[in-house]
Amino acid sequence: MLLVLGAPSTKKMFDFLITNHNVENPTVMSILITVMFSFFLSSLLVITYDFTTKSIHRPAHFLQSLALISMVAATVMQAIGDSLARGLGMLGALSIIRFRTVLDDPRNMTFMFASLAVGIACGVFGFSIAFIGTVAFCLGAIILRFSPLSNTNDLIGTLRIEIPKEGTQETNFNKILSQYCYHFELQQIRFLNTRKKEQILDEEGQIIDEISKDHLKELNYLIRLKRNTSVDQFVKEISELGDLGDIRLRFDKKNIRL
Numbered sequence: 001m002l003l004v005l006g007a008p009s010t011k012k013m014f015d016f017l018i019t020n021h022n023v024e025n026p027t028v029m030s031i032l033i034t035v036m037f038s039f040f041l042s043s044l045l046v047i048t049y050d051f052t053t054k055s056i057h058r059p060a061h062f063l064q065s066l067a068l069i070s071m072v073a074a075t076v077m078q079a080i081g082d083s084l085a086r087g088l089g090m091l092g093a094l095s096i097i098r099f100r101t102v103l104d105d106p107r108n109m110t111f112m113f114a115s116l117a118v119g120i121a122c123g124v125f126g127f128s129i130a131f132i133g134t135v136a137f138c139l140g141a142i143i144l145r146f147s148p149l150s151n152t153n154d155l156i157g158t159l160r161i162e163i164p165k166e167g168t169q170e171t172n173f174n175k176i177l178s179q180y181c182y183h184f185e186l187q188q189i190r191f192l193n194t195r196k197k198e199q200i201l202d203e204e205g206q207i208i209d210e211i212s213k214d215h216l217k218e219l220n221y222l223i224r225l226k227r228n229t230s231v232d233q234f235v236k237e238i239s240e241l242g243d244l245g246d247i248r249l250r251f252d253k254k255n256i257r258l
Helices: 028-052 060-080 084-096 106-123 127-145 169-180 231-239
Strands: 156-164 181-191 197-201 207-212 216-225 247-251
Touching (some): 028 060, 106 127, 231 247
Antiparallel strands (some): 156 247
């Protein structure tokens, strides 16, 4: 009888690979690789956020949270594993914590959810899903950064003007708005109190005369100026209408995010 001696089996040579994990009892090496890989992918999200964000206001604590929260999510998912009891216990423990941080920018919230998704995917050892999803998300953010949808250069603000109740001044004013604005919306009309008067002061701050403003009405607009529009020229043309009262034009951070 011929006895053939084969080469020793190599199936157990890769027992320590990350792919041969145990969900219930992960090894120290698999935990370390999972957490570090989630941190690497979330760091790509931070770099993409910093590159594609036009806003000057970029809080350092938000960027750090964006990089670290994926590690927290990966750790939680590995601690839960396939255990339903652990999942319910972790849900009860996390419900005690009250998260009072407000993300007023939907884009910031999207990046935060992306970092959480990376951590969850890495926590269940879905490394391919986490990597491909992160790369696709970053490419999408970069494409949108240079697309027409990235129109944060447009000035959005409020315009308050006191204009005569009678005459054609309001019609001429609307023509100027159509010339300089993409969109404008009349939000409020307020008729001034007949007892309200405008005080005229001298150089020393003494009242010289008082002019009644009962012939004026106050209009409040939400406007969006066209690109490359000169704000000074816009206000100058409005002022040249004549017989106007107070003019107040304001651009602030809140309105720019609309």
